[in-house]
Amino acid sequence: MSPYENFKIECRDEITRQGADSRLLQASSTWFILANGGKYSYHFAWLGRPIIQYPQDILAIQELIWQVKPDLIIETGIAHGGSLVLSASLLALLDYGDAAATGTLLDPTKPRRTVLGIDIDIRAHNRAAIQAHPLASRIDMMQGSSVDPDIIAQVHAKAAGKERILVCLDSNHTHAHVLAELEAYAPLTTVGSYCVVFDTIIEDLPADMFPDRPWGPGDNPKTAVWAYLKTHPEFQIDKAIDHKLLISVAPDGYLKRVGCQPADT
Template identity: 70%
Template sequence: MTFEAEVAQRVAANETNLTLKKDAQNLMNSSIRAGYSYNFSWMGRPIIQYPQDVMAMQEIIWRVQPDLIIETGIAHGGSLIFSAAMLELNAACGGPADAKVLGLDIDIRAHNRQAIEVHPMSRRISMIEGSSTAPEVIEQVRQFASGRKSVLVCLDSNHTHAHVLAELEAYAPLATVGSYCVVFDTIVEDLPKEMYPNRPWGPGDNPKTAVHEYLKTHPEFEIDRAVDNKLMISVAPDGYLKRVR
């Protein structure tokens, strides 16, 4: 049996491993309470992601070979730097030479913008400041994506159901067949309500509920369960949406 076949066999087995699933959920609960995702950086910038999701994105970027990655939510810029670095590696290995990352945020703090703009990976990064659901911003993104052959979309801004659903309607169609629209922080649905006392989102109103609503009318996307079963520890369960047609 090949290594790849062994991996596939183990990943498939995880789906029915109730002990592993319970342990993983318990770890998610305790690690989120401890602010675990805030402990990491990518090439000097805070990335605010779980290492497992970073690894999943690396695998997807290598497999899809996007010439454009669209990201909503910039924060400190670590995710933009990560995506740009992966595109740089792809290019060094014969992938798209002019691949770009486009980041959107309603408020790009001046010190974060400066840190991103002076970073060695900045030549692959463009940013738009404004609401990701504003018609003028959506139009700018569509124009930026025009003519691109392989587009990957990542949604990680405001986590309310209504906002994420609006982002899905606006940007998921830009993901090309075989690529993904990745919706982060779907884990909110699976966490205790009291974990988000000062946030407008929580169980019943979050990215996962938006994903499930979107998929009711968009059969061109499917949840890639293999990613969930591989990671087990992830802030994006049900959030790795693969465009299949």
């Protein structure tokens, strides 16, 4: 066995122990609640655009994109566009790696791998900044409700023929909305890839943290995930990611597609 394989085994065992350490889990929860009170996740950017994510989740998404090597990433929720830029930058690295391996030249105006973002309200200043970004050719945006049948149909059309697809859901955080998004977009996730549902942490936070929001404990992305998984055994929560990150907005939200529904075969 190679030194690298040994290292991975050691890491796997250490991650398992982390996930079983009640003191560490409690410390992580306490820290998260305190940091979230100061809008901690709002203070980071990716290649110049605010990303509004925790660094741990940013790193986890990087690992998944490098692992899955998707041809298309579908994201609901755009905000300032930092997550779109993150996805686009990693897809560019994958394309350049493929080109280097095959000795071919890339046309930057016609990228192979792209990211599609959907938002009910793409504000003009954010749209302009994203379209002016050096990675704009890899970014496609659609304005409208992510659960509107016309939008869903357009997304499915864009996904047709793609070999590997990764999905990230991060828009309205009510149970009903996220469950509708899961029904609409999770089936586009290819086997071995992931559907990542953000802000499942809402279930674990004090109810008074969301006084002006329609979501909270009992009505949030995590409850939607739990409901969806009851009838969709082709997805499993990747607990190893939760145990590795410890601090994350998406506990129980990293859903790996491990099989097909009968209708998919």
